[in-house]
Amino acid sequence: MLQAFLMLSILLSLSSLGYLYPTLFLSFKEHVPYLLTLVMLSMGMTLSKKDFINTLKKPLSVTYGAILHYTIMPILGFLIPKLFDFGKDLSVGMVLVGSAPSGTASTLITYLSKGDLAYSVSVTTFSTLLSPLLTPFWAWLLAGRYVSVPFLPMVTTTLKLIVLPIIAGMFLKRFIKVQKVERFLPYLTTLCIALIIAVVLSLNRDALQKSSSLLILGVSLHIVLGFVLGYAFGRLTGLDVKLSKTLSIEVGMQNSALSTVLALNFFGQEASLPSAIFSLLQNLYGLFLSFLLRRL
Template identity: 30%
Template sequence: MGIVVGVVLPLGLAFIMFSLGLGLTVSDFVRIVKQPFAFVVGAVNQVLLLPVVTFALVLAFGLGPELAIGFMILAFCPGGVTSNILSRLARGDVALSVSLTAVISLLSMITVPPLLALAMGFFSGGTAEPVSISGIAVQLFLLTTVPILLGLALRHFAPATTNRISPVIAHLANGLFVFIVGLALVANWSVFVENFPILAPSIISLLILLLGTGFAVARLSGLPVSQIKTISIETGVQNSTLGIAVAAMLSGQEAGFSIYALPAAVYGILMYVVAAPVIAWFRGLEATIKDKV
């Protein structure tokens, strides 16, 4: 298991982030400067409101320290390729979704480590292991920022090659996601079974709260329907693979898949269950809300 956590997990995450980079163009970043308001609303939701809502839910459900930290790790993670796919299925603003996912993922090496240290200190108190902010930042840079930039560079300088390999890369990335989530569950199976009665309702509640919060904030901000849907999805759908990887960084590869990874692993499955009816509703939303674009 040490080899899986120490080698397969980081390489798998890097590959998934590389697949995200392949879907990016320079125009995705230029668009933020030209149309900043929707991006700012989505970024504030992800970086600030998402952890606050998660923190309140963790306290409301009275989760133990390890599971609580696992939830907060998930809350600190950006969206992933899945959020882009769901935005497309929901007929949302896919360009905004890609921009949010890309920028928040690139910034994760700065935002995640200090927030993680705060969560560890709050929930574990005097028993908390010291968190190496710089060490985790370096690992996140190597596993998220570098692969994304490599994918972006390949797309920019070799678009024809990128178009040929992108479908294969996407399928492999999806397979790695399923593999990593499955391993994290199997490694903590007894803990998963023991805590499922509280894990399932807490994660489902979190998903509903986050999707609802994203929707409400975006609508109150006066954004068009397509962007409301995208911001809702970007707020509610997180990169669970990154959450599992951060949990491994926190516990060390010798510990295997720790309990910290359990919320992200369960979330990686339940998010589809909760998101499916929401996406179905979103697809017909223009009929009930007048788009202001």
């Protein structure tokens, strides 16, 4: 629990600094892809053969989790902007964050919720490996209604930013004693994500001031509905409470750092704003959700 509060404190502190003192972080814009690479490298260093074996042991439930994630969240990301009448850029950003794979923080929230850790890691890993295809696909299908979406460049970029760093992290794990650094990796990941959020907030300070309340409400609805529908579909299909809790978290939490980088690379600064807000709120709501789910 202490780890979760420390990580949340890092996120909130750097995000606040990014909004209040934007000039401090503007120079980091060019380094955002490298920060995401560090996040995924850290994820690769924490994975093991056992994680992939667990995926193979439960292929149907893991595939089901990934399918739910890649249908519920993109569709919500498309519908909610229409409900709140967001402009083109924010609508594209909502679709992008909805099309991202499961977030790396989902494992920590699953642990705090007394969920199934092996299932959480399996769904996160599987959805992440699917992201070079499914994230650009949903962006092309849904965000393509607003703007031209470069499908193949997005596939290539996602492969470089997600899959290759994970493979490199797993390779590095063979040559270094991960146990000595593993406990610091969540903080490194959080610091990188917090810096990405701070950069986005510093770039979009004026846009955020104009649309902050509606955007926060829309993103909040996206997260909460993801949590609720993930749990509901788990129970409806016969999963036990422990697996359904885990599925709730896996559906509702996104790798918003990836959608932030894709937005900055292909669609502009304002399109990255929903991802930054999502990243902040999903950790805050996820922590609150863990208090509720651990009672089930």
